[in-house]
Amino acid sequence: MGDKVDNIPGVPGVGDKTATALLQGIGGLTKLYENLDDIAALGFRGSKTMAKKLVDNKDNAMLSYELATIKLDVELEETPESLLKAEPNKDELIKLYGQLTFKSWLNELLEGGSGTVEAVELAGSAQASSSSSHAEMETSAVTIDRSQYETILDEASFNAWLEKLKAAELFAFDTETDSLDYMVANLVGLSFAIDEGIAAYVPVAHDYLDAPEQLDRDWVLEQLKPILEDDAQAKVGQNLKYDASVLARYGIEMKGIKYDTMLASYVYNSVGGKHDMDSLALRFLQHSCISFEQIAGKGKNQLTFNQIELEQASPYAAEDADVTLRLHNRLFANIEQDEKLKSVYEEIEMPLVPVLSRIERTGVLIDDMKLS
Incomplete structure (x- = not known):
């Protein structure tokens, strides 16, 4: 009998039952071919024509026998003793x-x-x-006072921060949403940092019971759009591709994407560890960030960001921007000391961020005729 899995052809018409009857009634393959005339008397279904099938397919039968035979005389470099666990x-x-x-x-x-x-x-x-010869970055613990962060709930405070952003040579930026999937994520708030320790959170869509009145999301984005789309206004973030994709759903094509700490960490030392913000903060700042699980919980009862009270959400969000700016200051200071790393970061990785964001949102057109 054959075996399709091991590509053994076998003899047509010989399955488990027929093979068992032949082995029990006559014997192995050699005996079968020596006693073909005795097969018809075995009485199994198809026994009268089995001898002819064996004769017609003798080559396949012999080949199958050879293929199925386990060779015991193969010369091996290893001895059984050498394979014992040591x-x-x-x-x-x-x-x-x-x-x-x-x-x-x-x-x-x-x-x-x-x-x-x-x-x-x-x-x-x-x-x-x-690893990279530049991986030995000197780190020192930072002290972050989250009580200094601002929560912006009125137009006057927002306009004051708007002027700070316009005047800043560089600012850190982060979005807070209700989903990790940018295709369906709704913008819940935005955070900014213009210097280490100087950060703010602008909530626009927290909707838990008794949530305070917040600035209108469309109005906030309308005010921010000129800055966010200004290519001359440098911005830094942690995985800005996500933020750019989220903003694109609200009609903002983010420009001025100058730095990204996730990419900077990867360029600086790709094998140094994880590149998420919390891991980078521990590694380079010796600072433990507020984790999402601390404010949202875990498992099936985990809250989305819009359900988290501002007393917890605001320090978390503002810290994201603050820590991102601090990480950039340390990482880029080391990257720019090496022209090769700087070139990879500034000329390859960063220019790809908006390109990949657009590709992921719109897909790629393929000329199937040309490819065929």
Whole structure:
């Protein structure tokens, strides 16, 4: 019988039942061909014509037998004894993990007290050489006073901040929405930072019970549109592609996308760790940001941002902008020291942000005739 999975042809008409009857009644393949005249007397369905099928398909039968036979005489370099589980060479593992920057596995070995001093030193030097030579950024803990952040609920305060944004050489910008999917996300608020520690949140769509009156979203966007679409007004954000895509749904084509801390971190040291803002803040600022789960909860009962009270939402949102600006100041100061990194960041990564945003929103037109 054949096996389609292993591409073994077999003999037509021979399935499980027929093969069992042949094996039990006569024997293996060699005996079958020596006793073809005895097959008809076995009495299974199709036994009278089976001998002819075996004769007509003898080549396939022999080939199938050969293909299905497990070879036991293959010469192997390894011996059974060499395949037995043995104690790992921890010094070699430490060196290898260091070279390949397998940090978690390396830490497991080191925390267990494994490895000689020489191996640990080699692992450290391998890690340093395999990652960017600029990855050793000096970091110092920052102190962030969230009580200094502003929540903007009236036109006078908003207009005052509008003038600050216009006068700023660079400002950090972030959107707060009710979904991570920019295609359906509704804008709930916007945050800005013009200097380290100087940040504000503009809520426009918090709708929980007893939420305070907020500025009209359309009015706010109308006032911000000239600045957000001003190519000469430099902006920095964390994953600005998302913010640009959200704003596009409200008729704003964001320009002046000068810096992005997520991309800056990746260019600076792609293997240094995660590139989300909370991870970057811990790594470069030694600061623990307010996490979304802290204010929204977890699981199926997690709130969307519009349901979060301003007492919690405002410090969270303003901190996003403040921390983004602080991260930019540290990351870019190191990137610009290396012309190659600076070139990749400024000439490749950043110009692609608005392009990718447009592609993701509108798709790509493909000439199927040309491709065919």
